[in-house]
Amino acid sequence: MAFRLFEGKEHAAVYQKFRFPPPEEIKNTVLKNVSFPHVLAVDIGCGTGQVSRSLAPHFEKIIGVDISEAQLEEARKETNLTNVKYIKCHAEDLPADDGSVDLITAAHAAHWFDKEKFLKEANRVLKPGGCMALFGFTTEIDFSFPGVNPGRLTDIFEEVRQFINTYSHEEK
């Protein structure tokens, strides 16, 4: 089931105005884990596009996807970058060929997705050895995937969350 809390135009405009881009440290940590060449990145739940735009200097092409047209409209207003495109679609049904994506990002968004369908779709579109970076302030997310020990993905996410928390402001 998709959660539709980001549909309002006014909400999207405020989001664009006040949402800050990802810290350089997080972006650099993610990029260190992406093999070359950096061809295609897909930023899922891109909202008004802060992460999509930040990836523009590093990839030939970035596709920002979101289920909210209002968020995407704001994202499109913000950029004249020719290598960033925004498409309305679900995280669980991505507009990318099998094995074509070098990096998937989802910033402050993966907790909204249907985890099982999303992970299957991510597995379909990622290149072998491709990188998936899910980050955000959200506290607890459970992941499961066929053939992976129950809790293993959740443990990995929790480990990353603890690491990212070290960059948080003290007033969490």
Ligand SMILES: C[S@@+](CC[C@H](N)C(=O)[O-])C[C@H]1O[C@@H](n2cnc3c(N)ncnc32)[C@H](O)[C@@H]1O
């Ligand atoms: C908290 S916002 C984060 C936006 C942006 N990534 C950022 O860091 O500012 C979460 C976004 O995920 C989108 N979203 C929620 N569920 C989704 C789904 N199933 N597929 C695609 N986008 C989704 C929402 O519309 C919203 O724009």
